[in-house]
Amino acid sequence: MNEISDVSGQYSRRTIDIVHASLVKRRRAEKRFQLYGLVSIVLGLCFLVILFGSIISKGYTAFQQTFIGLDIYFDPQLIDPEGRRDPNTLMEGNYDRLLKNAMSSLFPDVKERRAKRSLYGLVSVGASFDLRAQVLARPDLVGSTGRVWVLADDDVDMFVKGQLERTGVEADRRIKDNQIAWIDKLEAESRIKKSLNTAFFASGDSREPELAGIWGAVMGSLFTLLVTLGLSLPIGMAAAIYLEEFAPRNRWTDFIEVNINNLAAVPSIVFGLLGLAVFINFFGLPRSSPLVGGLVLTLMTLPVIIIAGRSALKAVPPSVREAALGVGASPMQTVFHHVLPLAVPGMMTGAIIGMARALGESAPLLMIGMVAFIVDVPGSIMEPSTVLPVQIFLWADSPERGFVERTSAAIMVLLLFLIFMNGLAVYIRRRFERRW
Amino acid sequence: MQKSTLLFLLVLLSAAAYFIGRRRSLQVAGGTVRSLHSLPNYYGYFAALWCGIPALLVLFLWTAFENSIVIQLVVSALPEELSSVSPDRLGLLINDIRNVASGVVASETDPAIEAAANHYLELKEMSNRLLSLLAISVAITGAAYARQRISKEHRARNHVEKSVTIFLIACSTIAIFTTIGILLSVLFESIRFFQEVPITEFLFGLDWSPQMAIREDQVGSSGAFGAVPLFVGTLLISLIAMFVAVPIGLLSAIYLSEYAGSRFRATAKPLLEILAGIPTVVYGFFAALVVAPFVRDLGGRLGLDVSSESALAAGLVMGIMIIPFVSSLSDDFINAVPQSLRDGAYALGATQSETIRQVIIPAALPGIVGGILLAVSRAIGETMIVVMAAGLTANLTANPLAAVTTVTTQIVTLLVGDQEFDSPKTLAAFALGLVLFLATLALNIVALHVVRKYREQYE
Numbered sequence: 001m002n003e004i005s006d007v008s009g010q011y012s013r014r015t016i017d018i019v020h021a022s023l024v025k026r027r028r029a030e031k032r033f034q035l036y037g038l039v040s041i042v043l044g045l046c047f048l049v050i051l052f053g054s055i056i057s058k059g060y061t062a063f064q065q066t067f068i069g070l071d072i073y074f075d076p077q078l079i080d081p082e083g084r085r086d087p088n089t090l091m092e093g094n095y096d097r098l099l100k101n102a103m104s105s106l107f108p109d110v111k112e113r114r115a116k117r118s119l120y121g122l123v124s125v126g127a128s129f130d131l132r133a134q135v136l137a138r139p140d141l142v143g144s145t146g147r148v149w150v151l152a153d154d155d156v157d158m159f160v161k162g163q164l165e166r167t168g169v170e171a172d173r174r175i176k177d178n179q180i181a182w183i184d185k186l187e188a189e190s191r192i193k194k195s196l197n198t199a200f201f202a203s204g205d206s207r208e209p210e211l212a213g214i215w216g217a218v219m220g221s222l223f224t225l226l227v228t229l230g231l232s233l234p235i236g237m238a239a240a241i242y243l244e245e246f247a248p249r250n251r252w253t254d255f256i257e258v259n260i261n262n263l264a265a266v267p268s269i270v271f272g273l274l275g276l277a278v279f280i281n282f283f284g285l286p287r288s289s290p291l292v293g294g295l296v297l298t299l300m301t302l303p304v305i306i307i308a309g310r311s312a313l314k315a316v317p318p319s320v321r322e323a324a325l326g327v328g329a330s331p332m333q334t335v336f337h338h339v340l341p342l343a344v345p346g347m348m349t350g351a352i353i354g355m356a357r358a359l360g361e362s363a364p365l366l367m368i369g370m371v372a373f374i375v376d377v378p379g380s381i382m383e384p385s386t387v388l389p390v391q392i393f394l395w396a397d398s399p400e401r402g403f404v405e406r407t408s409a410a411i412m413v414l415l416l417f418l419i420f421m422n423g424l425a426v427y428i429r430r431r432f433e434r435r436w
Numbered sequence: 437m438q439k440s441t442l443l444f445l446l447v448l449l450s451a452a453a454y455f456i457g458r459r460r461s462l463q464v465a466g467g468t469v470r471s472l473h474s475l476p477n478y479y480g481y482f483a484a485l486w487c488g489i490p491a492l493l494v495l496f497l498w499t500a501f502e503n504s505i506v507i508q509l510v511v512s513a514l515p516e517e518l519s520s521v522s523p524d525r526l527g528l529l530i531n532d533i534r535n536v537a538s539g540v541v542a543s544e545t546d547p548a549i550e551a552a553a554n555h556y557l558e559l560k561e562m563s564n565r566l567l568s569l570l571a572i573s574v575a576i577t578g579a580a581y582a583r584q585r586i587s588k589e590h591r592a593r594n595h596v597e598k599s600v601t602i603f604l605i606a607c608s609t610i611a612i613f614t615t616i617g618i619l620l621s622v623l624f625e626s627i628r629f630f631q632e633v634p635i636t637e638f639l640f641g642l643d644w645s646p647q648m649a650i651r652e653d654q655v656g657s658s659g660a661f662g663a664v665p666l667f668v669g670t671l672l673i674s675l676i677a678m679f680v681a682v683p684i685g686l687l688s689a690i691y692l693s694e695y696a697g698s699r700f701r702a703t704a705k706p707l708l709e710i711l712a713g714i715p716t717v718v719y720g721f722f723a724a725l726v727v728a729p730f731v732r733d734l735g736g737r738l739g740l741d742v743s744s745e746s747a748l749a750a751g752l753v754m755g756i757m758i759i760p761f762v763s764s765l766s767d768d769f770i771n772a773v774p775q776s777l778r779d780g781a782y783a784l785g786a787t788q789s790e791t792i793r794q795v796i797i798p799a800a801l802p803g804i805v806g807g808i809l810l811a812v813s814r815a816i817g818e819t820m821i822v823v824m825a826a827g828l829t830a831n832l833t834a835n836p837l838a839a840v841t842t843v844t845t846q847i848v849t850l851l852v853g854d855q856e857f858d859s860p861k862t863l864a865a866f867a868l869g870l871v872l873f874l875a876t877l878a879l880n881i882v883a884l885h886v887v888r889k890y891r892e893q894y895e
Contacts, residue, residue, distance in 0.1 A: 026787050033789035037691025040684040044708050044763075047756045051714070054726045235607045242604035259611040265810065265880040266873065267817025269844050270618055273869040276851065277621030284503065299614045306611070332597040360715030363819035366848055389717040396721045396824060404725065411718050418713060 055415075059408025065197035065210065066157040067149040068123060068186060070102040074135065074142050085139040093135070095128035099150065106191075107182060118179055124151035126199075126211040149193065154209040154402035156183060160192060163401065174401065200409065204375045205391065209402025212395070214410050216377040220290055220370070220385030221359060227294020227381055228358050232301045233351050239302070240309030240347070245335050264303035271300050272367025280368060287369040288384035296364050301354035308350020312343040345432030352425040356418050362389035388414045442495065442568050446575055450488035453579040457483025460586045474593035482592040485599055486582035491575035498567045506559045510552055622873060625866030632860045633661045638867060640664060644830035644841075646850060646861045661864055663871070665830035669840030673751045673822060674815040676836055680755025682808060685762025692763070693770045694792055705767075712760040720824030723753035728825055740837060743827070748836040750825040754818055758811045765807030769800040769890070806886035813879035817872060819844040843868050 076083060079093025100120050104110070110119050127150035134148070135141050155174045158164045160183070164175050175183075186192050204216030239260075247253040275296035279285045285292050316339050324334040365371075370390050378385035386394070388410065395407040461479035465472045472479075507530055514529075521529070529549070536553035537560075586592070630638070641662015688708065692701050728749035735742030742748070773796050781791040797804075827839025828849060850865035 026790070030787045030789045033792070034691070034695055037687045037695060040687035041691055041704055041708070043684055044688055044711065044756075044759050045704070047759075048707065048711055050726070051718075051722055051756075054722065055718070058725070235610060238604045238607035239610065242601075242608045246601065246604065247608070256608055256611060259615050261884060262877060262880060263611055263614055265813060265876065265884075266618065267813075267819070267844070267876055269817065269819045269847055270622070270869055270873050273847070273851075273866060274614070274618045274621050277625065277866070278617050299610075302610065302614070306608075330593065330597060332600060356713065360713075360717070362715065362717045363823075363844070363848070366819075366823075366852055371852055389715050392717050392721065393820065393824070396717075396724060407721060411721065414715060415718070418715070422713060 055408045055411050059405050059410075059412050061161045061163070062200060062405040062409035063197055064161075064194045065199065066152040066160045067193050067195060068152045068156070069147050069149050069191040069193065070099065070106070070123075071145060072098055072102045072131070072148045073145040074098065075101070076143050079135060080142045085142065087136060087139075090135055090139065090142075091132070093132065095131040095135075098131060099123055099127055106186075115178060118176060119182060122153055122156050122179065122182065124153050124210045125208060126206075127151050149195075151199075151210050152192070154400060155179075157210055158401050159183060160187075160194065161405075163405070200406065204377050205373060205386065205394070206375060207373075209398075209400050209406055212403070212406060214388065214391060214413060216374060217386050217388045217391035217410070218413075219377050220293075220374075221387040223290035223378060223381045223385065224293040224297065224365075224387055225355060225359060227291055228297040228301060229351070229355060231294065231298040232305055232354065235298070236302050236305030236351070236354075237309055237347055239306045240313060241335060241340070243306070244310045244313040245339065246331070260303050260306055263299075264307065268300060268361055269363045269367065271296050272364030274299070275364060275368045286382055286384070288372045288374070288386075289382050290378065290385055290387075291381045292368050293365050293370055293387065294381065296368060297358040297361060300361065300364065301358050304354035304357065305347070305351050308353070309343070309347045312346025312350065313339060315346060316342045342434070345428055349425040349429045352421055352428070356421040356425075359421070360389055360414065360418060362387070362393055365390050366393070388417075439495070439499065439564075439567075442571060446488060446491050446495070446571065449491075449572070449575045449579070450484040453487035453575075453582065454480035454484040456579065456583055457481070457586060460583050461592070464586055464588055471588055473589055473591050474596075478592040478596050479586050479590070481596045482586070482590075483579055483582040485596065487575045487579035489599075490578045491571045494571050494574050495567065498563075498570075502563055502567075506556065506563060509559055510556045513555055514552055515548055618873065622866050622870040625863050626870045629860055629863035629867045632863070637661060638663050638864075642832055644846070646846070646864050659860060659864075661860065663843075663868065665832040666841060666843050666846055666868070667871075668832055668834070669747065669826070669830070670816055670842040670844075672747050672834060672836065672840055673754060673826060673842060674812055676748060676751025677754035677758055677815045678808070678812060680752055681758035681762050681811060684755075685759045685811075686766050686804065688759070689763040689766035689770060690792055690797075693767050694788065694796070705764075708763060709760045711756065712764075714757070716757065716818060716820040717824070719753050719757050720820040720822075723749050723821055723825035727753050735837060742837045743839040745825060745827040745839040746837050747826060747840045750822050751836065753825065754815055754821050757818070757821065758815060761811050761814065762807060765810065766800070766804050769803030769807065770796060772803070773799045802886055802890040806883045806890065809879050809883035809886070813876040813883065816879070817844065817876050819848060823848050843872050847872070 075098060078097050079095065080086075080089055082089060103119055103123065104116075107119060110116055130150060131148065152160070155164065156179075159166075159175050159180070165173060166180060170177055183192070199211055200213045202215050203211065203213035206212040243253060243256065247256075275292055279292045279295055280287055285295075320338055320342065321334050324338040325331070329337065365387060369384075370386050371394060372384060372386065373394070374384050374386050376383075392407055392410050392414065395403045395410065458476050458480035460483075461472055461476045462469070465476075469476060510533065511526065511530070532549055533552045533556055536549055537556045638661050641660065642664050643660035643662045644665050646659045646661060688704075692705055696704065724745075728744060728746065731746055731749045731752070732742045732744055735746075777795050777799060778791055781795045782788075786794070822842045822845050826845055827841050828845065829839065829841060830846075831838055831840050833840065847865045847868050850861055850868075
């Protein structure tokens, strides 16, 4: 009897107690699981913040550039010995000497050759071209003396911005003790200033960080995107229209669809191989040109545009088509006069997203030679050029310290374009979205 | 006449043909538009098409063949001692002639080459003139023919629509041509590569050092083309990427679709998706500049020997890039699991996490696996991150702290810079491209198959 009640007591305890005992554990497991999810989202967002944070913190300084104020005597002996203010003679003047003279007069006690060379090295090699441009623009400067702000060398620039060490083993430092002393003296005489880095936005690539800019790459990107847009938009829209509105459902169109879906997943570098083998080696189109880049990117973005275009067409209700057909329009008229205008906003968002992807793409462009070092700003789609992401790739590879901040700044510009494009796509979608 | 000018002129002529055709149709109709078969616009389009398309075809064909014919003519006019050289030398010679003709080389040129360059320029000039004449006359003839065809009964709309249909079909087949182009371009060069390097050595060889000798007697002159270290490196980095992306992506998808309130979801989801829109070159820079030094320092502090270009750094960053990819695909599949399954589990007394782990995830698993396969194929094909953050030396190792190289990195290093197209070094890149294409293609087909099959189950 006792035994039985014991057993039954165990039984009754078991069910409810097991539930009770396990409930705490299960609730804890529930909380833990929920926490994992939250942690992983926070982790993902953390990566985003670290990515943006590190790029912005490294790059924001690139928008400013260090200048050195020198009292330059535009010595007629050096730049205009004949005194005729003739542009041709002015072109050939020794502007480098002007800079050196100005530097020497600031630091008269620097006599030794090595020291002199490192003193002159404080000024960028581009400064003499600047001086020449100034004199050519205003020939009356010849013979006068004036405070001119000239570009500082990238090491000086980095030092002034606090990105080079002041202490440590001198041999390991880019900037030596005597140079630090000179810079300090220049700063004490307020001959050092930082102002907007116009060269970064206005010039092409250069081996010297202080002279390098993104304008060439921006123009290259623009031309490449123009080619891509000009080809992929009409072709993609036409393909979408055919597949969605006219194509019979048969093996052939299935085959086309499978191809389009596969192309959307082919690694981008393979498109680069295609461009190299077909457009450059077979058709002999010029290497490094935005034309070939645009063609390759067209083939890459076509699937995106076609898929987006088809879903935009699919969203147009059949009643629109039936109404048009009912009043006697031909199928072609139905599509082009009634369905397409309603689908265009959706197609546009797809196209903009495809373009944004093309703008950020770089791997296939390496294959077709757009990595060449090109200083000139391209003027047409046939001229060699580089694009913004490839410029970033090139600069990221450069050993000079000054290119790190320029790379980050170029990335900021690229991301700004991308944010703008994606914002535009969202705006168009919101503005023209239609619920049937 | 420049080709661009000619093109512009042809467009203008077509526009003119449009107006002529339209006017003609109104004339024919005698004021009553209703008596025409089609609307007057269609007669305009009809004329414009007849004007533009044949002329454009002429322009296109001419441009395609012009260069080789002109070069043939120039070569056949060369003096004997210049033209009777080996094909390689002849190629160089032609290049010289072209350079001189475009004014690139100004100093000290062979008078024979200069003469040839002049001949080349003359021929080009003549060909341009002929082309302009031909194209414009074809355009005008076409327009005249179309104008003469226009009558009340003429079915202009049907003709125009037919041509538009042809255009639409042509556009939709470009995807096929692209696939064929990819296949042919990598296949042909790969076949040339495999004629020099046996395919078994390429697929199973353990040594990769694609340096080719400039001189015969150079040290290490014969390249080794065993691609196994590259495959292993690629897989290692992809594996690390998946270790980062799959848990984070999957758990965030679960949280976003099951736990998060709609407000939180509406902000967190697009923020995570920003990660997918960032250009890969930016990730590469981030990996090389921030993550790799961080990993190296951390390893140094722990007493590990981490190389400055470790597989770990590249894999980590690639994983970050793939997170949104995994999360949005998983999100789709988790959302597709019907509510009735959840309600059933709750009715049995399961907690929410138990429901997710034991009901929803198993139900969504095939789809999630398909999504992960797609993510793997993306990791294998990813280029910029590994080019910038992984090493260049082929290293057969499974150690994530060592530098490894990948298929895509090698393609880039082999093909960037000076290249000649008959050395195994450059051809090897195409063979690697073929492997990459086939591997990702197979993965994608399997993944798409799984995804599609699963999607239909609940619909």
